[in-house]
Amino acid sequence: MPKKILIAEDSSTMRALIVSSIAVMGDYQIFEAANGFEALRLLPREKVDLVITDINMPDINGLELVSFVRSNPNYQSTPLIIISTEGSQRDREKGLKLGANAYLVKPFEPDELQALIRQYLG
Amino acid sequence: MGDKASAQAIKDFLGEAEEIIEKLNVDLVSLGDSAENGDSDPDLVNGIFRGAHSIKGLAGMFGFDDISGLAHQMENLLDCLRLGKVRLSPGLVETLFDGLESLTRLVHGKSEDDHFSLDLNPVLARIQAAANGPGQEDISLSRFGITPEILSVLTEYEEHRLLDNAQRGRTLLRVRATFDLTTFDQELAEISETLKKHGEVISTLPCAGDSADKIAFQLICGSSLGAEQIREKLENTDLVVETLCGGGEGRKSPASQPAAAPRPSAESGGESIPVRNDILGAENGEAGGGSLRSISRTVRVDIDKLDHLMNIVGELVLSKGTIANICQNLKSEGDSSLAGDLAKATRTLERRLHELQQGVMDVRMVPVGQLFEKMNRIVRRVSSELKKKVTLDVRGVDTELDKLIVEDLSDPLMHIIRNSLDHGIESAAERRANGKPEKGTICLWASQKGNHVVIEVRDDGRGIDPEKVRRKAVEKGLVSEHAELSRDQVFDLIFSPGFSTKDQVSDLSGRGVGMDVVKNNISMLSGMIEMDSTPGQGTTLSITLPITLAIIKALIVKVRGNTYAIPITSVLETLMVEASSIKTIERREVIELRNSTLPLLWLDRTFKLSAEPGEGKRHFIAVVGLAEKKIGIVVDELLGQQDVVIKSLGDSLSFVRGIAGAADLGNQKTILVLDVGGLMSEALRGDASFYV
Numbered sequence: 150m151p152k153k154i155l156i157a158e159d160s161s162t163m164r165a166l167i168v169s170s171i172a173v174m175g176d177y178q179i180f181e182a183a184n185g186f187e188a189l190r191l192l193p194r195e196k197v198d199l200v201i202t203d204i205n206m207p208d209i210n211g212l213e214l215v216s217f218v219r220s221n222p223n224y225q226s227t228p229l230i231i232i233s234t235e236g237s238q239r240d241r242e243k244g245l246k247l248g249a250n251a252y253l254v255k256p257f258e259p260d261e262l263q264a265l266i267r268q269y270l271g
Numbered sequence: 272m273g274d275k276a277s278a279q280a281i282k283d284f285l286g287e288a289e290e291i292i293e294k295l296n297v298d299l300v301s302l303g304d305s306a307e308n309g310d311s312d313p314d315l316v317n318g319i320f321r322g323a324h325s326i327k328g329l330a331g332m333f334g335f336d337d338i339s340g341l342a343h344q345m346e347n348l349l350d351c352l353r354l355g356k357v358r359l360s361p362g363l364v365e366t367l368f369d370g371l372e373s374l375t376r377l378v379h380g381k382s383e384d385d386h387f388s389l390d391l392n393p394v395l396a397r398i399q400a401a402a403n404g405p406g407q408e409d410i411s412l413s414r415f416g417i418t419p420e421i422l423s424v425l426t427e428y429e430e431h432r433l434l435d436n437a438q439r440g441r442t443l444l445r446v447r448a449t450f451d452l453t454t455f456d457q458e459l460a461e462i463s464e465t466l467k468k469h470g471e472v473i474s475t476l477p478c479a480g481d482s483a484d485k486i487a488f489q490l491i492c493g494s495s496l497g498a499e500q501i502r503e504k505l506e507n508t509d510l511v512v513e514t515l516c517g518g519g520e521g522r523k524s525p526a527s528q529p530a531a532a533p534r535p536s537a538e539s540g541g542e543s544i545p546v547r548n549d550i551l552g553a554e555n556g557e558a559g560g561g562s563l564r565s566i567s568r569t570v571r572v573d574i575d576k577l578d579h580l581m582n583i584v585g586e587l588v589l590s591k592g593t594i595a596n597i598c599q600n601l602k603s604e605g606d607s608s609l610a611g612d613l614a615k616a617t618r619t620l621e622r623r624l625h626e627l628q629q630g631v632m633d634v635r636m637v638p639v640g641q642l643f644e645k646m647n648r649i650v651r652r653v654s655s656e657l658k659k660k661v662t663l664d665v666r667g668v669d670t671e672l673d674k675l676i677v678e679d680l681s682d683p684l685m686h687i688i689r690n691s692l693d694h695g696i697e698s699a700a701e702r703r704a705n706g707k708p709e710k711g712t713i714c715l716w717a718s719q720k721g722n723h724v725v726i727e728v729r730d731d732g733r734g735i736d737p738e739k740v741r742r743k744a745v746e747k748g749l750v751s752e753h754a755e756l757s758r759d760q761v762f763d764l765i766f767s768p769g770f771s772t773k774d775q776v777s778d779l780s781g782r783g784v785g786m787d788v789v790k791n792n793i794s795m796l797s798g799m800i801e802m803d804s805t806p807g808q809g810t811t812l813s814i815t816l817p818i819t820l821a822i823i824k825a826l827i828v829k830v831r832g833n834t835y836a837i838p839i840t841s842v843l844e845t846l847m848v849e850a851s852s853i854k855t856i857e858r859r860e861v862i863e864l865r866n867s868t869l870p871l872l873w874l875d876r877t878f879k880l881s882a883e884p885g886e887g888k889r890h891f892i893a894v895v896g897l898a899e900k901k902i903g904i905v906v907d908e909l910l911g912q913q914d915v916v917i918k919s920l921g922d923s924l925s926f927v928r929g930i931a932g933a934a935d936l937g938n939q940k941t942i943l944v945l946d947v948g949g950l951m952s953e954a955l956r957g958d959a960s961f962y963v
Binding site for chain 1 (some may be wrong): 280283284286287318321324325327328329331332334339346420423424425426427429452453455456459474475476477478479483484486571
């Protein structure tokens with residue numbers, strides 16, 4: 150069974166870049182969510198093994214998504230990576246405090262993301 | 272990353288960047304309007320911030336450091352604005368517009384050449400200077416009765432909005448609701464909309480629902496209404512509204528109880544009940560699929576690819592025509608069984624082909640709103656340069672047109688609007704003196720009329736005096752001094768090539784600059800442009816365009832042995848008339864058609880066809896009309912209707928007037944397609960011997 154990764158990111162180009170960074174790594178099943186709502190709909194229905202999220206998204210921000218993921222018993226230990234531009238220090242700290250495992254600053258290098266995925270998914 | 276990114280990825284980036292920029296343009300115009308009133312919608316400012324933020328992130332990934340650097344500075348300024356660190360002012364909006372202008376030029380430049388860049392220092396300096404506002408006081412939010420659970424998920428911006436609402440004396444409220452997982456976004460959107468009408472939604476915190484198919488939300492909002500009043504507005508029995516702080520209530524207990532008791536998980540906020548997670552996997556049977564599935568169901572397509580597809584569809588339409596002909600021939604040769612089968616197959620092919628053609632056409636259709644947004648920006652810029660006050664009244668933004676027509680329309684439309692701003696709309700002082708409101712209005716309205724789209728640009732400026740136009744035309748030798756011209760004919764003179772002049776001695780000459788070019792561009796889109804004006808009251812230009820180009824149904828006609836196609840969308844009816852019913856009124860040949868007079872245009876004379884004239888007793892007439900006008904095109908024979916694919920005549924033959932292009936009839940015959948708009952305006956002007 151391939152491991153499942155959910156990407157919540159509102160920019161389609163950025164999503165495509167994240168997907169292409171992961172696709173070269175091998176057999177992962179990737180779910181793309183173009184906003185927080187799509188991610189919310191997917192999470193309870195599909196047990197994903199890793200969540201990648203942006204912070205600045207319309208309707209539901211990344212921090213709210215992290216909080217939702219962590220409040221769900223199924224996802225309490227699911228690795229979660231925030232990918233966001235170098236923004237407010239406070240938002241970044243909050244993300245980690247809420248339970249995100251890592252924070253990657255855009256523009257990220259595919260190598261960095263791949264290393265994190267290897268670290269969490271083996 | 273830049274080097275590694277494929278050309279396609281860069282194209283995708285440029286496409287997305289352009290979309291974001293277009294949206295930023297619209298939003299900045301709205302922000303500019305609110306800057307004048309001194310108040311702004313936080314959602315709008317935040318949306319603009321997010322736009323700049325997205326471009327910055329994307330450009331960084333592609334190594335476009337200049338774009339990401341500029342977007343970063345704009346993001347920073349917008350961050351200060353949304354966090355209340357700098358005040359909104361018209362000057363600040365102008366600075367943001369300057370930044371956006373540079374961003375647009377960079378993005379456009381990169382689409383031509385990856386290495387394109389600009390000297391950004393002046394604009395960066397202006398943005399930085401604008402961002403240097405006083406610092407913000409750090410106030411603890413704990414005193415607003417907000418639980419740490421909620422505080423922990425608020426972004427810095429949301430914290431600021433919370434504070435701002437509290438400082439404005441608004442009541443801070445919490446709305447809790449539980450929804451079905453399948454419909455939550457619509458239901459939540461309805462609640463958010465209602466809350467936004469009466470205040471501001473600051474945060475939307477999702478929590479797991481009490482079953483696998485439920486999801487709960489806590490919305491934190493600020494409102495000038497109390498909890499009870501909000502509760503009534505929401506009209507939903509299944510949610511709880513609580514006062515967190517303010518509004519004189521100062522209580523944290525629920526202000527109203529729902530008719531049905533709230534579900535435990537909604538009540539307990541962060542707690543949740545284990546969620547079944549096998550639903551989707553079982554439904555979709557994706558075990559071991561390893562697919563890169565996407566939820567987003569849209570694709571961005573290069574217009575060239577659609578063009579190519581359209582051409583193929585066009586060729587298929589012609590092939591179908593050929594097959595239908597073969598079928599006819601088989602029938603006439605007596606092989607009726609085979610012909611019958613073939614006819615049946617052809618009909619199926621025809622239906623499917625029609626669907627395919629319609630499908631490709633639909634994909635190419637875009638709302639004119641995108642184009643109008645660009646015009647909005649031009650109005651803002653130019654009116655600010657000219658120090659004139661102008662409102663753009665835009666209507667019919669959902670009217671759809673072929674993407675290529677929209678693209679080709681942008682330059683002529685920009686020219687028309689610039690003319691309105693430059694020469695039509697008067698200065699505020701002049702308008703005041705004439706008893707008009709200081710602020711001028713330019714209307715940009717689109718509407719669909721059958722197979723055409725009409726775009727109307729109307730201003731309430733100083734208008735054009737037809738007598739002045741006539742004098743100018745006489746001066747330029749375009750008409751004789753004693754020529755009797757109707758009002759329409761006078762205004763049509765403005766579009767004549769000779770009328771254009773670069774001297775700006777009067778309001779009138781300025782109005783004529785380049786209008787012949789505008790008209791040619793519109794004609795190339797098989798469209799027509801008309802002008803009307805009343806001195807002191809304003810000018811109206813209306814452009815009538817076909818909804819789409821490429822494949823059209825045409826009426827095939829024959830004149831003196833030559834075959835032509837007339838786009839069927841312009842043909843109102845066909846008639847056969849006796850030569851004796853043709854009369855001459857004011858030296859022009861006309862016929863009476865249902866109590867009105869229809870001017871005639873003889874194709875043989877227009878194109879100086881020299882072969883033997885026909886019988887001369889009867890004539891066929893194709894009555895064509897665009898906008899409100901009609902003429903009758905006189906031909907020898909009507910051959911029938913056919914789908915044709917219009918191809919451009921190319922630059923070397925672009926001077927030929929009255930012809931929109933060439934078309935292949937599918938039987939190795941190439942014919943010319945008439946430019947009905949062009950023919951009509953020349954004919955109605957009363958001179959049909961213009962053609963080469």
